[in-house]
Amino acid sequence: MERGYWIRSKPVYTALLWNDKATAHAVLAEGEGGLAVLKLFQQALPEQPITVFYSPAGADKDYLPALQAAVDADLRVFETTADLMAAWASYLAEARMGLRIYTTGIEKFMWDVAETAASFGILNQDVMKELTGSLARSVYCVHCKSLTHEVTSNIATCGGCGRKLFVRDHFSRRMGAYMGLMVDAENPGEVPQIEEIYP
Amino acid sequence: MSQLQVKVASIQDVSAGVRHFTLVDASGGELPAFSGGSHIVVTMPAPGRTYRNAYSLLSSPEDRAHYEIAVHRQPQSRGGSIYMHEAVKVGSVLDISYPVNLFALSRVAKHHLLIAGGIGITPFMAQIHDLERLGGDYSLHYGFRSREHAAFADALKGRVSQRAVCYDESLGQRMDFDALLRAQPLGTHVYACGPQGMVEALVATARALGWPEHHIHSEQFLAPPVGEPFTLKLSKSELEITVQGDMSMLEALEAAGVDAPSLCRGGACGRCELEVLGTDGQLQHHDHYLSDADKASGRKIMPCVSRAKCGYLELNL
Numbered sequence: 001m002e003r004g005y006w007i008r009s010k011p012v013y014t015a016l017l018w019n020d021k022a023t024a025h026a027v028l029a030e031g032e033g034g035l036a037v038l039k040l041f042q043q044a045l046p047e048q049p050i051t052v053f054y055s056p057a058g059a060d061k062d063y064l065p066a067l068q069a070a071v072d073a074d075l076r077v078f079e080t081t082a083d084l085m086a087a088w089a090s091y092l093a094e095a096r097m098g099l100r101i102y103t104t105g106i107e108k109f110m111w112d113v114a115e116t117a118a119s120f121g122i123l124n125q126d127v128m129k130e131l132t133g134s135l136a137r138s139v140y141c142v143h144c145k146s147l148t149h150e151v152t153s154n155i156a157t158c159g160g161c162g163r164k165l166f167v168r169d170h171f172s173r174r175m176g177a178y179m180g181l182m183v184d185a186e187n188p189g190e191v192p193q194i195e196e197i198y199p
Numbered sequence: 200m201s202q203l204q205v206k207v208a209s210i211q212d213v214s215a216g217v218r219h220f221t222l223v224d225a226s227g228g229e230l231p232a233f234s235g236g237s238h239i240v241v242t243m244p245a246p247g248r249t250y251r252n253a254y255s256l257l258s259s260p261e262d263r264a265h266y267e268i269a270v271h272r273q274p275q276s277r278g279g280s281i282y283m284h285e286a287v288k289v290g291s292v293l294d295i296s297y298p299v300n301l302f303a304l305s306r307v308a309k310h311h312l313l314i315a316g317g318i319g320i321t322p323f324m325a326q327i328h329d330l331e332r333l334g335g336d337y338s339l340h341y342g343f344r345s346r347e348h349a350a351f352a353d354a355l356k357g358r359v360s361q362r363a364v365c366y367d368e369s370l371g372q373r374m375d376f377d378a379l380l381r382a383q384p385l386g387t388h389v390y391a392c393g394p395q396g397m398v399e400a401l402v403a404t405a406r407a408l409g410w411p412e413h414h415i416h417s418e419q420f421l422a423p424p425v426g427e428p429f430t431l432k433l434s435k436s437e438l439e440i441t442v443q444g445d446m447s448m449l450e451a452l453e454a455a456g457v458d459a460p461s462l463c464r465g466g467a468c469g470r471c472e473l474e475v476l477g478t479d480g481q482l483q484h485h486d487h488y489l490s491d492a493d494k495a496s497g498r499k500i501m502p503c504v505s506r507a508k509c510g511y512l513e514l515n516l
């Protein structure tokens with residue numbers, strides 16, 4: 001198992017807050033993150049230009065009309081998250097230092113946003129994150145190394161090797177995923193009760 | 200502090216008040232490797248007292264046969280730079296520390312913006328070697344008072360002219376930090392070395408524009424300011440030491456044979472921090488390492504640059 005590679009606890013997320021010291025702001029949201037964007041725009045707006053990237057994918061409600069009314073900024077809406085990520089990468093390629101980055105949505109979305117930013121030299125800790133919507137986890141199987149997304153239970157079936165994985169609280173920033181360890185390694189077939197704990 | 204012995208192989212005056220020293224290993228061997236941005240501390244046994252000053256290495260880090268340093272004669276110097284200018288000759292043997300890098304290039308930067316003022320160009324001379332060798336993306340902005348103060352403008356012109364912009368203040372050319380910083384692509388790291396006012400202005404501008412703290416690197420070698428004499432009481436070793444007005448606390452400790460750690464000797468690295476147990480006066484903090492809260496608490500002091508206006512100062516040492 002990779003040592004020193006996982007952080008012992010799950011990441012801490014905050015509520016988004018504008019950072020006044022900046023030259024520009026980029027807000028990236030998916031699904032239920034639309035609500036967090038609405039809250040963000042109720043705070044006093046910073047003076048610098050703001051660009052909002054939003055993909056409604058996975059939202060329980062339609063936040064678009066409210067966003068269009070409330071967001072006094074350059075609002076860019078994408079049908080799919082993949083389109084949003086492609087636009088984000090080309091935006092970053094033109095961006096200058098002083099850009100502040102805010103993201104909100106489910107964990108996987110936020111870590112994809114941060115990872116794209118990291119490829120442009122921005123550290124993950126400088127991307128502000130607010131978790132909204134589902135607590136679903138991405139799980140990395142330490143046995144077959146594949147990722148299984150949208151896991152909502154304490155025990156998941158690995159999409160790669162089919163093992164039953166216990167979902168740990170150990171989180172890999174690089175993969176944006178939690179560690180999954182085979183539950184019945186000692187006593188094959190002995191799987192504890194599966195509970196939905198990350199709704 | 201572990202020491203190396205070097206011999207002065209050549210001396211050159213490169214610009215007004217700046218003398219350039221080429222050092223070789225005193226026994227003819229190879230010198231330890233270093234990375235661009237490193238400095239050494241030179242021990243100068245002047246009559247009556249010993250000075251120790253930090254100087255950036257400006258030679259190519261790949262050259263293990265020589266170290267090069269440049270020493271700016273500080274008019275208000277307490278003696279260190281004057282000693283280098285007047286007492287050190289070709290063939291002199293000097294004790295120096297092993298190189299230490301407190302101003303290293305970031306490995307994750309997408310672009311390096313190097314900002315030099317006056318003699319602050321020296322660490323960048325070595326860093327440019329590293330950047331050229333590794334193919335790093337960078338630009339250098341070098342300001343100086345006038346052409347005759349431009350210690351390395353010609354050397355830069357020959358080597359990296361398309362990457363370097365020079366600003367001659369006597370011609371009214373000045374760096375516009377705000378415009379320069381705003382123009383930098385994402386993932387840029389900025390490095391500043393030069394006079395205190397310049398470095399502080401650059402750091403403040405970068406912060407105001409929202410640069411994350413770890414994208415901002417700076418180095419200044421503060422000379423310890425002179426003050427009034429006072430007495431150090433060391434509680435553990437039960438010693439009493441007088442700090443002369445033109446001596447730093449660190450120098451006074453070293454002169455008394457006390458083993459006091461240090462690295463940058465310029466109030467930046469934090470290595471020399473000491474615990475204050477009491478004083479009958481006021482601490483005078485000159486470092487830029489301690490937080491304002493630490494300074495206000497009166498419990499900590501950086502003896503390389505800070506002192507006290509008092510009769511005695513008691514240290515947990």
Ligand code: FES
Nearest residue numbers: 462464469471503
């Ligand atoms: S030796 Fe670096 S702060 Fe004093």
